[in-house]
Amino acid sequence: MESSDDEAPELVPAVFRPVPVTIITGYLGAGKTTLLNYILTEQHEKRIAVILNEFGEGSALERSVAVGQAGELYEEWLELRNGCLCCSVKDNGVKAIENLMTKRGKFDYILLETTGLADPGPIASIFWLDKELGSDIFLDGIVTVIDSKHGLKQLGVKPQLETSDECGKDSLNEAVRQVALADLIIVNKVDLVNQEQLAELKKEIRGINGAAELMETTRCRVDLHRILDQRAYTGSAQLHRLEKLIEDVEAHRNLQHLDKAVVTVTVDVPRAVSRSGLDLFLQKLLWESDSVSSSGPPLSIIRLKGVVSLCNEERPLLVQAVYDMYDTEPIFADVGDSPNCRFIFIGRGLQKRVLEDLFLECADHEGSSSWR
Numbered sequence: 435m436e437s438s439d440d441e442a443p444e445l446v447p448a449v450f451r452p453v454p455v456t457i458i459t460g461y462l463g464a465g466k467t468t469l470l471n472y473i474l475t476e477q478h479e480k481r482i483a484v485i486l487n488e489f490g491e492g493s494a495l496e497r498s499v500a501v502g503q504a505g506e507l508y509e510e511w512l513e514l515r516n517g518c519l520c521c522s523v524k525d526n527g528v529k530a531i532e533n534l535m536t537k538r539g540k541f542d543y544i545l546l547e548t549t550g551l552a553d554p555g556p557i558a559s560i561f562w563l564d565k566e567l568g569s570d571i572f573l574d575g576i577v578t579v580i581d582s583k584h585g586l587k588q589l590g591v592k593p594q595l596e597t598s599d600e601c602g603k604d605s606l607n608e609a610v611r612q613v614a615l616a617d618l619i620i621v622n623k624v625d626l627v628n629q630e631q632l633a634e635l636k637k638e639i640r641g642i643n644g645a646a647e648l649m650e651t652t653r654c655r656v657d658l659h660r661i662l663d664q665r666a667y668t669g670s671a672q673l674h675r676l677e678k679l680i681e682d683v684e685a686h687r688n689l690q691h692l693d694k695a696v697v698t699v700t701v702d703v704p705r706a707v708s709r710s711g712l713d714l715f716l717q718k719l720l721w722e723s724d725s726v727s728s729s730g731p732p733l734s735i736i737r738l739k740g741v742v743s744l745c746n747e748e749r750p751l752l753v754q755a756v757y758d759m760y761d762t763e764p765i766f767a768d769v770g771d772s773p774n775c776r777f778i779f780i781g782r783g784l785q786k787r788v789l790e791d792l793f794l795e796c797a798d799h800e801g802s803s804s805w806r
């Protein structure tokens with residue numbers, strides 16, 4: 435067949451908006467699938483795609499399902515490579531999402547359920563690492579479900595003995611990592627415990643992550659508006675959110691024990707920072723943490739959020755990190771005459787003073803930085 439120049443294209447490419455992804459994590463049996471099903475049946479506004487990441491015995495399959503408004507399902511099964519969970523999860527996660535993206539336009543939200551033993555960090559980082567995917571989708575937030583009855587035991591009230599696994603990553607209890615990385619924590623199965631047990635668990639959770647929102651549920655029945663569209667990793671709303679978070683963290687400060695493995699610490703400095711100073715600070719903190727604290731326990735960051743005023747810039751910068759990866763985004767907010775830099779750090783071996791000193795040491799740094 436011949437084609438002529440004046441032939442009009444039959445299809446005009448649709449303009450898609452980036453799709454938000456909410457990661458649902460939580461220890462074995464906490465209620466992740468219950469939450470997923472609840473969301474799928476309760477909400478009627480969005481067309482939701484689901485990626486399940488079940489590493490069951492024998493059948494290592496990853497499944498992604500897109501649910502249309504009319505209830506129709508689009509299913510996708512992906513074979514998972516054998517091998518170490520934390521190493522393969524990124525590749526497979528990317529694969530699952532890419533597969534799903536071929537059905538773009540059929541859904542406007544993605545829920546991703548991790549296996550109960552997964553560290554959500556590597557999965558969350560997919561959305562930052564892959565710039566191509568980054569224009570299609572973005573991380574909306576991490577929701578961690580906790581079993582009220584077994585949560586304390588799973589968190590290991592005493593800090594775990596730290597050993598190394600094959601991946602060279604020291605094995606911090608996965609349940610603790612899930613709590614540390616959460617933007618929203620659902621304390622589920624409250625029907626199975628009494629008030630004292632619940633209070634003790636909440637205290638433990640707050641001791642680890644003082645910055646996440648916390649909700650109590652039975653069968654994960656929650657107000658869906660508080661789960662979906664959190665925008666925990668993007669946008670100007672973060673400034674106000676962060677202010678509130680810092681208040682919350684400070685309010686829970688007395689719950690934090692020094693011997694705790696993972697804690698939340700806030701730092702608030704009433705000054706601006708140079709762009710290269712900020713990069714230097716983040717790089718030292720996240721990539722060269724061994725050299726940061728000379729005394730005390732080794733420092734490691736699991737999660738970081740911050741809003742900083744930059745020298746010679748009107749717009750402040752939103753800073754986010756998950757483990758050793760960080761990202762920055764200018765936000766629309768007026769810093770006015772009182773520039774400042776505020777951070778929330780969640781991690782191990784964190785001392786407010788050490789973090790403040792490191793920041794001040796880097797703040798005026800001028801020079802080229804190859805990383806932005």
Ligand SMILES: Nc1nc2c(ncn2[C@@H]2O[C@H](COP(=O)(O)OP(=O)(O)OP(=O)(O)O)[C@@H](O)[C@H]2O)c(=O)[nH]1
Pocket residue numbers: 460461462463464465466467468469549550622623624625626651652653654
């Ligand atoms: N009593 C009680 N049981 C619950 C509640 N929420 C969930 N369950 C039950 O707990 C069990 C585990 O729930 P799931 O939703 O499958 O948990 P999950 O986190 O997806 O589990 P895995 O995927 O195996 O890690 C199921 O039998 C649920 O019916 C609750 O609030 N109270």
Ligand SMILES: [Zn+2]
Pocket residue numbers: 466467468
């Ligand atoms: Zn499940």
